[in-house]
Amino acid sequence: MNRRELLKGLGLTAGTVAATGLGALAAPVDTTAPNGRNEAPGTGNALAAKKKRALRIAHITDVHMRPEHDAPKRFRQCMEEIKRQKIDFFLNGGDTIYAADYGHITRDRVNEQWAIWKQLREELSGYEMHSCLGNHDMWWAAPDKADAMYGKDHVVKQLGTPGRYYSFDKKGWHFVILDSNNSKAGSLDEAQRTWLEADLQQLAPNTPVLMLSHYPLLAACTSLDGGGMHTDYKYLIDLFYQHKDKVKACVSGHIHLQDRVEYNGVQYFCNGALSGFWWEDGDKHSAGKCWYQQTPPGYAIIDLYEDGTVENRYIPHSF
Numbered sequence: 001m002n003r004r005e006l007l008k009g010l011g012l013t014a015g016t017v018a019a020t021g022l023g024a025l026a027a028p029v030d031t032t033a034p035n036g037r038n039e040a041p042g043t044g045n046a047l048a049a050k051k052k053r054a055l056r057i058a059h060i061t062d063v064h065m066r067p068e069h070d071a072p073k074r075f076r077q078c079m080e081e082i083k084r085q086k087i088d089f090f091l092n093g094g095d096t097i098y099a100a101d102y103g104h105i106t107r108d109r110v111n112e113q114w115a116i117w118k119q120l121r122e123e124l125s126g127y128e129m130h131s132c133l134g135n136h137d138m139w140w141a142a143p144d145k146a147d148a149m150y151g152k153d154h155v156v157k158q159l160g161t162p163g164r165y166y167s168f169d170k171k172g173w174h175f176v177i178l179d180s181n182n183s184k185a186g187s188l189d190e191a192q193r194t195w196l197e198a199d200l201q202q203l204a205p206n207t208p209v210l211m212l213s214h215y216p217l218l219a220a221c222t223s224l225d226g227g228g229m230h231t232d233y234k235y236l237i238d239l240f241y242q243h244k245d246k247v248k249a250c251v252s253g254h255i256h257l258q259d260r261v262e263y264n265g266v267q268y269f270c271n272g273a274l275s276g277f278w279w280e281d282g283d284k285h286s287a288g289k290c291w292y293q294q295t296p297p298g299y300a301i302i303d304l305y306e307d308g309t310v311e312n313r314y315i316p317h318s319f
């Protein structure tokens with residue numbers, strides 16, 4: 001999402017929308033507590049104690065890396081905070097660079113942004129990072145479609161992913177990384193639908209699945225903003241219902257707002273933006289410095305358990 005898109009959304013009636021907002025925000029995780037959770041000694045119930053965590057993931061989205069506003073330094077500070085939380089790997093939800101998608105963006109500007117990202121990613125070389133494509137990552141203004149920097153292939157190379165969509169397995173969980181950037185965005189194209197249907201079908205029954213997309217597959221906060229969610233959500237909800245023993249959670253970004261929705265037993269987390277207000281101070285609608293509306297800049301720590309349960313905590317950062 002960008003500021004032009006957001007201004008479109010600010011005229012909408014917000015009264016009927018139930019974004020969870022600040023109530024779902026979390027303080028930084030106390031890594032000395034069992035499972036790194038913010039619990040006073042003795043307050044965990046017996047059921048929670050029996051749950052075994054399989055993975056801890058940092059979900060960063062809408063990094064919007066740029067040279068301005070000291071963004072690289074502030075990103076590094078965020079990463080130091082995240083590293084202390086003993087994560088297994090990163091999910092990067094797209095809009096990794098500030099913007100390549102506008103008609104006036106030059107080759108040099110695109111290269112400048114990706115060069116900063118490359119350096120920052122190298123500094124995190126000890127960590128796996130699985131990324132998806134954001135709408136601002138692609139350079140559509142290349143002189144022609146044969147240009148090596150045109151469109152999605154170049155972004156896939158910059159992110160080092162196996163393709164524009166893919167899946168992988170880890171510790172009993174299955175991860176699906178989607179490409180939302182298709183006609184009627186966000187949406188899946190026909191080839192991706194066929195692939196996703198087969199990918200879910202081949203899984204053993206009850207295999208827990210987490211999906212990553214840039215645009216939310218389903219969200220409440222999209223009514224507070226013009227950025228929009230997946231337009232093919234009915235298709236997705238029907239597909240997930242066919243695999244309701246598998247699909248547990250879907251995480252996204254794009255809106256720069258934070259919410260959670262549960263539908264048919266699937267949890268949908270829209271996890272704000274690491275860059276908040278694109279690393280800028282904000283505007284008259286910002287509830288705090290660098291906030292977008294009432295969502296502070298932040299990231300999510302997601303704990304996945306062997307029993308298929310998910311805990312997603314949005315953690316504001318102060319950098």
Ligand SMILES: [Fe+2]
Binds near residue numbers: 001064273
């Ligand atoms: Fe964004």
